[in-house]
Amino acid sequence: MNERKSRFTSLSGLDIESCYGPDHLKGWNAEQDLGQPGTFPYTRGCYPGMYRSRLWTMRQFAGFGSADDTNRRFKYLLDHGQTGLSVAFDLPTLMGLDSDDPMARGEVGYCGVAISSLTDMERLFDGIPLDHVTTSMTINGPAAVLFAMYLAVAEKRGIPFDRLGGTIQNDILKEYIAQKEWLFPPEPHLALIVDTIAYCAAHVPKWHPISISGYHIREAGSTAIQELAFTLYDGLTYVEAAVKSGLDVDTFAPQLSFFFNVHNDFFEEIAKFRAARRLWAREMERRYHPKNPRSLQLRCHAQTAGCSLTAQQPLNNVVRTTLQALAAVLGGTQSLHTNSMDETLALPTEEAVKLALRTQQIIAGESETINSVDPLGGSYFVESLTNRLEEGALELFRKLDGFGGMVRAIEHGFPQREILDASQRYQREIERQERSIVGVTEHREEEHRSIPILKIGPEVEQEQVARLSDLRKSRDPFKMAGSLEELQEMASCHQNLMPSLIEAVKAKATLGEICAALKEVYGTYREPVVL
Amino acid sequence: MTVAATPLRILIGKVGLDGHDRGVKLVARALRDAGVEIIYTGLHQSPEQIVTTAIQEDVQAIGLSIHSGAHNSLFPRVLGLLREQGAGDIVLFGGGIIPDEDVPRLKAAGVQMLFRPATPMHDIVEFVNGLRTER
Numbered sequence: 271m272n273e274r275k276s277r278f279t280s281l282s283g284l285d286i287e288s289c290y291g292p293d294h295l296k297g298w299n300a301e302q303d304l305g306q307p308g309t310f311p312y313t314r315g316c317y318p319g320m321y322r323s324r325l326w327t328m329r330q331f332a333g334f335g336s337a338d339d340t341n342r343r344f345k346y347l348l349d350h351g352q353t354g355l356s357v358a359f360d361l362p363t364l365m366g367l368d369s370d371d372p373m374a375r376g377e378v379g380y381c382g383v384a385i386s387s388l389t390d391m392e393r394l395f396d397g398i399p400l401d402h403v404t405t406s407m408t409i410n411g412p413a414a415v416l417f418a419m420y421l422a423v424a425e426k427r428g429i430p431f432d433r434l435g436g437t438i439q440n441d442i443l444k445e446y447i448a449q450k451e452w453l454f455p456p457e458p459h460l461a462l463i464v465d466t467i468a469y470c471a472a473h474v475p476k477w478h479p480i481s482i483s484g485y486h487i488r489e490a491g492s493t494a495i496q497e498l499a500f501t502l503y504d505g506l507t508y509v510e511a512a513v514k515s516g517l518d519v520d521t522f523a524p525q526l527s528f529f530f531n532v533h534n535d536f537f538e539e540i541a542k543f544r545a546a547r548r549l550w551a552r553e554m555e556r557r558y559h560p561k562n563p564r565s566l567q568l569r570c571h572a573q574t575a576g577c578s579l580t581a582q583q584p585l586n587n588v589v590r591t592t593l594q595a596l597a598a599v600l601g602g603t604q605s606l607h608t609n610s611m612d613e614t615l616a617l618p619t620e621e622a623v624k625l626a627l628r629t630q631q632i633i634a635g636e637s638e639t640i641n642s643v644d645p646l647g648g649s650y651f652v653e654s655l656t657n658r659l660e661e662g663a664l665e666l667f668r669k670l671d672g673f674g675g676m677v678r679a680i681e682h683g684f685p686q687r688e689i690l691d692a693s694q695r696y697q698r699e700i701e702r703q704e705r706s707i708v709g710v711t712e713h714r715e716e717e718h719r720s721i722p723i724l725k726i727g728p729e730v731e732q733e734q735v736a737r738l739s740d741l742r743k744s745r746d747p748f749k750m751a752g753s754l755e756e757l758q759e760m761a762s763c764h765q766n767l768m769p770s771l772i773e774a775v776k777a778k779a780t781l782g783e784i785c786a787a788l789k790e791v792y793g794t795y796r797e798p799v800v801l
Numbered sequence: 802m803t804v805a806a807t808p809l810r811i812l813i814g815k816v817g818l819d820g821h822d823r824g825v826k827l828v829a830r831a832l833r834d835a836g837v838e839i840i841y842t843g844l845h846q847s848p849e850q851i852v853t854t855a856i857q858e859d860v861q862a863i864g865l866s867i868h869s870g871a872h873n874s875l876f877p878r879v880l881g882l883l884r885e886q887g888a889g890d891i892v893l894f895g896g897g898i899i900p901d902e903d904v905p906r907l908k909a910a911g912v913q914m915l916f917r918p919a920t921p922m923h924d925i926v927e928f929v930n931g932l933r934t935e936r
Contacts, residue, residue, distance in 0.1 A: 361818035361869055365845075373847060376874025377818055450820025450844050491823045577823075581918045614918055615900055616870065693823050694830060701921060710919045723900055726870065799843050801829055 281535035281705075282493035283695070284658060290650035298653060303548070307643040310555070312547040313656065314644035315602040316567040321640040327605035328630045329406060329571065333358030333382035334617045335730045337393035340383040343620070344398060350624055351631065355398070355436075356406040356607065358382035359416070364451045366412035366785030369734035379730035381617070382408075386734065386782065387741055388775045391419040392426070401429045405436035406481070406571070406605075411453035413440035414466050415784050418771035421474070425772075437478040437527055437571075440466055443504040444483050446680045446797065448490035448689065453785055456677045458792035462767060463508060464515045469768035471521040478527040480508060481571065487685075488531035489577045491693020494542045495659055497531060499666035500676075500685050502549055507676045509558065519558045523565035532594040532601075533575040539594070540646055541655035543601025546570070549660050572598035573607040579614045583709035584721050587611035592629050599633055600646060606630055616723040683800040690800060738780065745778035753777040754787045761791040809933055812860045814842030816851050816879065819869035824896065828864065831922045832929055848878040855883070855891055862892035862932055872899050872907065880911045892932060896920070 271288070278286045287294075305311055308318035317323060330347055332355075333340045344355055359382040362374035368386040369378045378384045385391055395405075400423065409416045417438050424434055442459040445452045452459065463480060470479040484492075484501035492500070505526065512522055530546065532539050550568035560566060574594040579587045588611050595608050608626040610618030618626070634640060646652040666688075673679035680686070699705045706712050753774040760770045774784050813829045815822055822844060833839050840858045842851065855863050867875055876895060883889055896916035899907070904915055914928055 361871075365818050367818075373818060373845075376871040376878075377869055380870035381819070445820075450822060451818075489823070614898065616898070690823075690826055690830075694827055697827055697922065701923070707919075797843065799841060801826060801833075801839075801841055 280494075280538045280655075281533060282495055282538060284538070284655070290654055292650065294650055294654040295657075298657065300648070303657075304647055304653070310563070310566060311551040312567055313544050314647050316547065316569055316604070318643075320602060320643040321599070321634075322643065325634050325640075326599065326603055327354045327404070328352055328627060328634075329354040329356045329605045329607055330623055330627055331356040331358050331408065331573070331607050332623070333360070334724065335379040335383065335726055336733060337383060337385065337390045339379070339730070341394055341396055341398070343623075346620060347623070347627070348398075348403070350627060352627060354404045354406065354605065357394070357408065359407070359409055360384045361451075362386075363416075363781065364409065364411065366415070366453045366781060368738055368780050368782030369731060370738050371782055375731075378734050379726050384730065384734050385416065385419070386738055387778060387780045388419050388422055389737070389741060389778070391416075391423050395420075395423055400424050400427065401433040406439075407437065408439045410439050410442055410445050410449070411451055411459070412781060412785050413438045414462050414767060414771055415775065415781055417466060418768065419775045422772055422775050431474045432476065434474055435476040437481050438466065439483060439529070440480040441483045441504065443507060443676055443680070444486055444501070446795075447487055447500060447504075447685045448492075449486035450797070452795050453789065454792040455795045456680070458761075460508075460511050460677075461764065464512050464517075465766045465768055467508070467512050467522050467525075468515065468517055468766055470525060471517065475525070478525050479522070481527045481529045482508065483529040485529050485531045485573055487689060488533060488575065490689050491577075491696060492689040493692050494533065494535070494538050495662035496666065496685075496688055496692060498542055498546055498549070498659055499663035499670075501528065501530070502546065502553070502663065503667055503670050503676055505550065506553060506557070509554070513558065519554075519560045520562040520565050523554065523558075523560055524562060524567075527604075528568055528570035530570055530572050530598075530603075531575050532572050532598040534578050534590065534594065536593060536597050537646075537652055538655055538659070539597040540601045541652055541659050543570070543572075543598070543603065544644070544647075544652070544656045545659040545663065547602070548656070549663055569604045571605040571607070572601070572603040574598070574609045576609055576613060579609060579611070580707060580709055581614045582717065583715065584611045584614070586709055587614070588625060588629065591626065592633075595629055596633055596637070596639065599640060602644060612721055612723055615721070617726075619722055619724050621722075681798060683798045686798075686800040741778055741780070750774075750777045750779050750783075753779055754783065757784065758787050758791050761788055808838060809836075809862075809929065810838045810840065810858065810860045811929060812840045812842065812851070812855045812858060812863045814846050814851055814854075814863070814865055815844045815867075816846050816848060816865045816875050817867060817869055817871045818845060819867065819871075820844055821868040821897075822866070824868075825866035827922070828866070828896070828925055831926055835926045835930065837929055848875060848882055851879055852882040852886060852888070856886060856888050860891060862894065862929070864929075865893070865895040867895060867897040867899070870898065872897065873903055876907050876912050877910050894928065896925075
């Protein structure tokens with residue numbers, strides 16, 4: 271046969287043959303490996319009817335400038351048919367620093383919204399009914415503090431905690447692995463995460479206390495198999511920590527959620543979602559024998575791959591995003607963020623965000639791809655890929671076991687090095703033109719056209735700094751200091767910190783002050799340098 | 802193969818709070834493979850820390866990666882500190898998510914070169930090798 275290339279590979283480097291048939295599925299058993307939608311091992315989806323019963327939640331990640339700027343963007347998105355909110359915080363907030371911290375200079379409001387105090391959080395959700403929308407917050411190191419602020423806003427408005435729905439990302443392991451925004455060493459961070467899990471199980475039952483994330487691992491350059499393996503292994507690490515703390519697995523496992531990337535390789539990505547559900551169900555069953563089937567189900571959010579977008583010919587990004595979004599839908603995601611075409615340049619403009627949301631609405635409303643559950647189930651190729659991804663992930667599980675678990679593996683730099691090596695392999699493939707990027711490696715154009723981009727002015731930082739100064743003058747300093755002492759006391763004797771955190775934010779202690787108080791107890795973290 | 806006569810020491814680092822280190826590590830690896838001595842600072846460095854390390858390590862150039870949008874604040878602060886501390890001869894270059902319209906201003910301020918997304922690695926290596934002859 272005359273072929274264009276000597277070797278065809280998936281984006282993750284798996285060899286792909288010319289055609290798939292029954293020989294590729296030897297040992298595969300439709301009953302055990304596929305099952306029905308909504309039944310073990312959930313390969314075909316968590317729910318029997320999937321999108322016939324309920325569409326995925328269209329959830330565009332948004333946040334920039336001040337709380338008021340972002341509040342306006344939230345209302346714009348809700349007005350255009352978005353069904354859930356998703357907050358992007360700026361880097362100082364993600365690092366647990368106030369907007370007036372010296373390290374925050376020049377960064378306030380840039381990559382997301384600046385939130386330093388309960389007052390900021392109140393302005394962020396002004397006029398938004400917290401008992402009717404669900405809110406996802408991408409926050410990790412200081413997740414418990416921002417969650418305490420959200421709860422305090424609800425309390426002030428008289429909304430009972432059991433009517434609040436949403437998610438905090440709260441996944442610190444992938445911060446050490448890929449995203450690199452941490453506050454404390456791994457052990458106290460894990461304990462704080464278990465606190466939020468336990469608190470939600472008892473008081474905020476509809477909340478997802480953690481979103482175990484592969485997104486950032488993939489953006490850092492991993493393969494699909496590494497994304498799958500490291501994310502699920504992180505998930506099992508959290509479950510183990512929570513069970514060890516004395517929680518019954520069925521009190522919290524149904525509220526765990528996951529977050530995956532959707533990259534360019536259409537079928538590999540679909541297979542990744544299917545393999546993730548099956549692998550999670552099997553591992554949870556094998557390790558913990560939960561009684562509630564919901565404890566076995568991997569529910570997830572997906573976001574199209576930011577790292578696949580190009581600054582060249584930015585309109586092409588709309589097409590990339592459409593294909594990725596379709597893969598997430600065919601993979602059976604529960605919610606989805608579609609990137610905007612201008613996101614390699616800056617935060618997205620309103621027009622670009624609307625087009626990204628419309629992309630999802632067109633898939634849902636016009637493509638008729640959602641009428642049958644898991645439409646690719648039984649495809650020789652997709653089932654074979656699903657098997658290979660699951661096997662590849664299990665192989666990495668064994669290596670991680672060999673280190674004595676994820677925390678030790680991170681300290682040895684193992685996942686970091688695996689990802690960096692994969693990222694370098696991909697970079698070389700691009701440079702050798704073994705992979706195409708339209709507009710970059712081929713079909714290049716001389717471009718002088720630029721698209722409008724969103725600008726954040728220096729006034730955002732100046733106003734934030736002024737607001738913080740007012741807050742510090744107007745609060746009761748004794749009550750504030752007392753709340754921080756109480757918090758440190760609780761942290762020292764390993765009590766659940768959520769109640770003291772809620773008291774501290776209500777006493778107008780700022781994010782930076784709370785995190786600094788906790789660092790005094792817990793210490794800080796220096797990463798092993800992997801190069 | 803021609804071996805460059807002057808050894809070259811370069812500080813490669815992340816300044817500010819952003820943790821996107823995929824690109825900077827690939828650049829560091831490529832330069833190392835090209836025979837450049839690399840001092841890698843790791844993440845979350847303040848402009849003060851960058852400049853102190855650069856002077857202590859006696860580097861010829863500093864390459865900084867910024868993906869957070871804070872380039873208009875961070876690059877000028879590094880340049881200012883270098884001049885203040887009598888190290889204005891250290892070349893500053895950088896890369897990351899930097900919109901077109903910000904480039905002329907940063908270059909005018911003294912950033913020698915800015916590498917934008919999808920720059921071939923070869924271009925960066927060539928630029929850094931060019932610094933050997935400039936000295």
